[in-house]
Amino acid sequence: MTDDEITHGDDGVVDCWIAEQQSLLLDAVGGLLDVEAGLREVLLDSSHNTMVEGLDGVVNVEAGLAAILPQTSLARRLPVPAASSFRKPASVREVLASVSPGARIALRVRPAVVAGCEALEALDAALTDWQKIRKLVHRLDVVLSGSVMDDFELARTLSGRLQHRAEQICDVLGEAKGFVRHGFDEALDAVLVDIRRTTGELAAVSHLAVEFSSRPRASSRRSFPQARAARRAERESAEQLRQFVDLARVLVDDLSALVRRGDWAVRHLRHECSERVRGIFIRELHFQDFPVLDLAQVRGFLHDFTTADLRTAVLAGVDLGGVRWSVAKTRWPASTDVEDLKARSVESPPGCGIFTVRSGTATTREPVDA
Numbered sequence: 001m002t003d004d005e006i007t008h009g010d011d012g013v014v015d016c017w018i019a020e021q022q023s024l025l026l027d028a029v030g031g032l033l034d035v036e037a038g039l040r041e042v043l044l045d046s047s048h049n050t051m052v053e054g055l056d057g058v059v060n061v062e063a064g065l066a067a068i069l070p071q072t073s074l075a076r077r078l079p080v081p082a083a084s085s086f087r088k089p090a091s092v093r094e095v096l097a098s099v100s101p102g103a104r105i106a107l108r109v110r111p112a113v114v115a116g117c118e119a120l121e122a123l124d125a126a127l128t129d130w131q132k133i134r135k136l137v138h139r140l141d142v143v144l145s146g147s148v149m150d151d152f153e154l155a156r157t158l159s160g161r162l163q164h165r166a167e168q169i170c171d172v173l174g175e176a177k178g179f180v181r182h183g184f185d186e187a188l189d190a191v192l193v194d195i196r197r198t199t200g201e202l203a204a205v206s207h208l209a210v211e212f213s214s215r216p217r218a219s220s221r222r223s224f225p226q227a228r229a230a231r232r233a234e235r236e237s238a239e240q241l242r243q244f245v246d247l248a249r250v251l252v253d254d255l256s257a258l259v260r261r262g263d264w265a266v267r268h269l270r271h272e273c274s275e276r277v278r279g280i281f282i283r284e285l286h287f288q289d290f291p292v293l294d295l296a297q298v299r300g301f302l303h304d305f306t307t308a309d310l311r312t313a314v315l316a317g318v319d320l321g322g323v324r325w326s327v328a329k330t331r332w333p334a335s336t337d338v339e340d341l342k343a344r345s346v347e348s349p350p351g352c353g354i355f356t357v358r359s360g361t362a363t364t365r366e367p368v369d370a
Contacts, residue, residue, distance in 0.1 A: 095291055096301050101308035103285065108302055109318050110284055115179055116277040117302070120295045122175035123273050129169045130266050133195070136162045137255045140202075144245075144252050155248065156206035162255075163199040166192045180272050188265035191258050198258065202251040209244040305330055306354055321359035328353055 107113050140158050143151045170192050177185055274292050281290045293301065299322075306326040311333055325345070332338060345355035 099285060101305060101310050102313035104301060105310065105313050105318055107284055112280045116280050117298060119176040119179035119273050120277060120298060122172050123270055124295045125172045126169045127266060127270060129165050130262065133162060133165050134259055137259050140252050141256060144248050152206040152209040156203050159199045159203040159206060163196050166195045179276065180269055184265045184268040184272060188262060188269065191262040191265060195255065195258050198251055198254050202248060205244050205248050320357045323357045324354060326354055
């Protein structure tokens with residue numbers, strides 16, 4: 001037998017054996033696997049998503065919740081909107097227009113609303129003073145970045161103004177405490193304390209710098225020993241004055257750093273206060289999509305009734321101080337003495353027909369007829 005016969009002579013037998021074994025293997029695997037069941041499991045998730053999307057088109061979840069949950073008396077006075085009208089309000093004006101005038105005027109006596117408005121007003125005043133602090137610190141930085149010694153007199157004046165502003169913010173901020181509780185008021189308090197301390201030090205340094213810079217120079221007619229001693233004293237005074245200059249600039253740098261720290265606290269205080277006032281309106285009105293309002297918008301919401309129909313509003317016990325109303329367009333209850341109300345209001349500008357009720361003159365026991 002040749003080598004070729006040994007190597008290749010049985011090719012047909014081997015091929016047949018391999019094909020037979022492969023067939024047996026496939027038959028065995030086919031008995032264990034269910035291909036159709038596997039495909040059904042793969043398609044199950046896709047089928048579920050399709051069914052959920054189909055349900056969204058026929059089920060109104062918000063309408064179902066509205067039918068289950070009770071409404072308060074104040075909420076009942078609100079107009080019933082379409083299911084999707086409050087999801088994405090087009091504007092603040094659009095949202096506010098959806099709250100009835102009667103509900104708005106009733107909010108004016110709610111304690112939480114009153115507290116929120118007072119906190120917003122206090123923070124608005126504090127923010128105004130804070131902007132003045134920033135400007136004063138900037139002016140101090142400009143004044144003390146030069147080399148003219150007379151600028152220390154101006155630095156001392158600016159330091160006094162800065163300290164006064166910091167004290168004003170401390171006083172006003174006290175009115176907002178208890179309403180904001182996230183620690184931002186304490187952070188701003190700490191900054192204001194440091195500003196008052198630093199400005200006090202800067203004022204003292206500026207005062208000494210003015211004194212040293214205004215000392216008379218030594219006369220040229222003195223004897224040599226006297227002149228030498230005078231020059232030595234002048235050099236010592238100049239060195240002390242340089243130290244005052246350096247210290248003053250360090251203190252101004254400290255004030256700039258304090259302003260940066262305070263900016264953080266002021267921004268967060270304003271944001272937190274507005275968010276808390278929004279939460280109050282949501283609770284009182286059961287209006288989940290009520291927007292965040294600034295102080296001017298809150299005042300407009302609670303005070304502007306120049307086009308309002310208040311004929312069915314309950315005005316007993318409501319302080320109308322600050323309410324803006326129109327002779328032509330505001331509609332009062334039948335028992336309202338409009339002329340008497342006009343006498344307790346201020347027209348601005350004169351002749352426009354728009355009046356603002358003076359504070360402390362129109363808290364009503366009965367509808368505005370007293």
